[in-house]
Amino acid sequence: MTEREVNLYLINSMHSNYPKNHFDSIISKMTEQIKIEIIDLGRRRNEDVRKQFLTEMKIYILQKELFSLYQMRIVYLYMQFEIHLKKMISLAYGESKNGLYKWNDLIKFFKTRNIDLIKLNFFSDINNIRVLNNSIKHSEELLNDKTRNIPEFKGRNSINSATINIFYDRIMDVPREFIGEIAVEIGKRYISD
Numbered sequence: 001m002t003e004r005e006v007n008l009y010l011i012n013s014m015h016s017n018y019p020k021n022h023f024d025s026i027i028s029k030m031t032e033q034i035k036i037e038i039i040d041l042g043r044r045r046n047e048d049v050r051k052q053f054l055t056e057m058k059i060y061i062l063q064k065e066l067f068s069l070y071q072m073r074i075v076y077l078y079m080q081f082e083i084h085l086k087k088m089i090s091l092a093y094g095e096s097k098n099g100l101y102k103w104n105d106l107i108k109f110f111k112t113r114n115i116d117l118i119k120l121n122f123f124s125d126i127n128n129i130r131v132l133n134n135s136i137k138h139s140e141e142l143l144n145d146k147t148r149n150i151p152e153f154k155g156r157n158s159i160n161s162a163t164i165n166i167f168y169d170r171i172m173d174v175p176r177e178f179i180g181e182i183a184v185e186i187g188k189r190y191i192s193d
Contacts, residue, residue, distance in 0.1 A: 081175035
């Protein structure tokens with residue numbers, strides 16, 4: 001096999017070998033424990049009026065922890081996608097991944113290779129993941145002009161654990177599927193070159 005054939009094989013296998021979000025099992029265990037603790041505290045909320053304030057504070061802190069864990073789930077999902085996309089670019093084109101950290105630059109890069117990412121089925125969803133990821137990492141307010149366009153957040157006044165979790169449940173397989181779409185497009189062009 002030539003190096004080109006090996007690279008094409010590796011590119012095509014990236015979709016089927018896309019790893020599970022390893023952070024998911026950890027997050028699932030932690031969030032379940034926190035939810036159980038919140039429910040338990042909620043039941044004991046009115047048992048002792050003197051302890052009520054402490055109970056409310058514990059519930060508040062646990063809810064903040066839960067929210068943080070759900071946010072990290074999104075960040076990890078997008079990070080894993082970026083790593084695989086850059087590996088794919090390196091295999092297919094031998095390009096340095098350093099200059100391809102901006103989304104619009106990636107779109108332009110693929111356009112120069114006759115691949116229009118915007119036309120791929122999962123583009124809108126992967127872009128929504130990117131937008132929420134960037135808001136988590138760079139904004140004080142998660143609900144902003146960009147995140148308001150995400151279906152799960154439209155018409156809401158804020159983003160909470162439940163809405164992030166609903167969003168995640170819908171999009172958790174999107175990065176793998178989008179990588180698969182790109183692999184098909186690269187393969188079409190790779191063979192014809």
